Amino acid sequence: MEVIFTQDLIRIYKTNTGIIKRKSKLISALDGINLSVNRGELFGLLGPNGAGKTTMTRILSTVLLPTSGVAQVFGMDVVKEAREIRPRIGIVFGGDRGLYWRLSGRDNLEYFATLYAIPKEKAGKRIQELLEQVGLADRANERVEGYSRGMKQRLHIARGLIHDPELLFLDEPTIGLDPVAAREQRQVISDLKNAGKTIFLTSHYMFEIDALCDRVAILHKGKIIIMDTPSSLKDLVADLEVVEIECFGVTSDSIEKLRRHPAVVAVNVVSREKTQLVQIQAPVGTKLVQEFLNLLNDVQIKQVITRQPTLEDAYVKLVSEDSTKA
Numbered sequence: 006m007e008v009i010f011t012q013d014l015i016r017i018y019k020t021n022t023g024i025i026k027r028k029s030k031l032i033s034a035l036d037g038i039n040l041s042v043n044r045g046e047l048f049g050l051l052g053p054n055g056a057g058k059t060t061m062t063r064i065l066s067t068v069l070l071p072t073s074g075v076a077q078v079f080g081m082d083v084v085k086e087a088r089e090i091r092p093r094i095g096i097v098f099g100g101d102r103g104l105y106w107r108l109s110g111r112d113n114l115e116y117f118a119t120l121y122a123i124p125k126e127k128a129g130k131r132i133q134e135l136l137e138q139v140g141l142a143d144r145a146n147e148r149v150e151g152y153s154r155g156m157k158q159r160l161h162i163a164r165g166l167i168h169d170p171e172l173l174f175l176d177e178p179t180i181g182l183d184p185v186a187a188r189e190q191r192q193v194i195s196d197l198k199n200a201g202k203t204i205f206l207t208s209h210y211m212f213e214i215d216a217l218c219d220r221v222a223i224l225h226k227g228k229i230i231i232m233d234t235p236s237s238l239k240d241l242v243a244d245l246e247v248v249e250i251e252c253f254g255v256t257s258d259s260i261e262k263l264r265r266h267p268a269v270v271a272v273n274v275v276s277r278e279k280t281q282l283v284q285i286q287a288p289v290g291t292k293l294v295q296e297f298l299n300l301l302n303d304v305q306i307k308q309v310i311t312r313q314p315t316l317e318d319a320y321v322k323l324v325s326e327d328s329t330k331a
């Protein structure tokens with residue numbers, strides 16, 4: 006059964022620009038989204054900053070109204086039947102807000118349990134279970150202000166689960182976490198899926214989606230450019246290899262030259278502290294490293310490697326194809 010269903014979903018924001026001469030401007034954050042998520046599925050919505058991920062999560066979790074189109078959760082309309090939907094969903098937005106820092110982790114959960122009108126005799130047991138589930142049981146009686154970011158983030162998840170929702174929305178649940186805390190967080194998420202929850206997750210980390218999700222939709226400029234399993238997405242780049250050139254001071258001119266090379270499928274530039282990493286996708290076995298280096302003859306090269314493509318490269322390829330279409 007479908008837990009989430011949308012058809013031609015559109016959300017337009019109206020903003021004002023300019024201080025003296027106010028002009029209003031329309032921003033199309035979601036531009037006709039069609040998707041469905043099945044019961045028990047861990048569904049990932051992936052996209053760069055500003056793609057519309059939070060907008061989508063907010064509409065589905067009934068806290069933001071769509072401009073037009075259909076959005077249903079458990080077969081109910083997110084606008085007309087929001088009241089019926091709310092008790093059955095949990096929402097966890099990334100960041101630090103929404104917790105009481107002067108209270109302990111356990112007290113925070115007790116507070117939210119009261120908000121959801123969970124009877125006291127039930128709440129104590131439920132809270133203990135949740136604290137164990139998110140790995141906070143041994144720190145539960147300490148004030149939240151002394152928690153690390155990862156601990157706060159896990160307490161947020163426990164809070165989102167307090168009323169035992171069937172469907173959980175997680176908007177960038179690992180943002181700002183160090184690699185160890187992020188890995189722990191992913192474990193918590195994967196345990197939730199194994200416990201039978203349906204999860205709608207957003208991220209801009211491809212590897213995270215790859216590690217966790219049953220299916221992924223890639224959102225780019227308010228549109229879904231592909232929706233499939235992580236392994237089918239990887240098939241898109243299976244016959245490619247990636248040449249990575251780390252260099253100093255690469256210019257947009259040389260990147261353009263690389264893009265125009267007939268064998269090149271996609272080019273992506275990652276800025277690092279002092280260098281840039283130029284990632285070039287080309288068919289496997291084309292042995293074009295020397296040609297690529299010749300096109301970069303005016304920049305200083307630090308190192309060059311050739312590697313197999315990852316899901317991240319599939320994402321780069323799709324987004325770059327979509328950008329050239331536009």
Ligand SMILES: Nc1ncnc2c1ncn2[C@@H]1O[C@H](COP(=O)(O)OP(=O)(O)OP(=O)(O)O)[C@@H](O)[C@H]1O
Pocket residue numbers: 018019020032033034052053054055056057058059060061209
């Ligand atoms: N309240 C608002 N008023 C005006 N424009 C908005 C508002 N909220 C979002 N937008 C715009 O809508 C688009 C989508 O934003 P959204 O926050 O949904 O993207 P996102 O994918 O969650 O991005 P990020 O990865 O940065 O969190 C962006 O262009 C954003 O500037």
Ligand SMILES: [Mg+2]
Pocket residue numbers: 058059060176
């Ligand atoms: Mg967002």
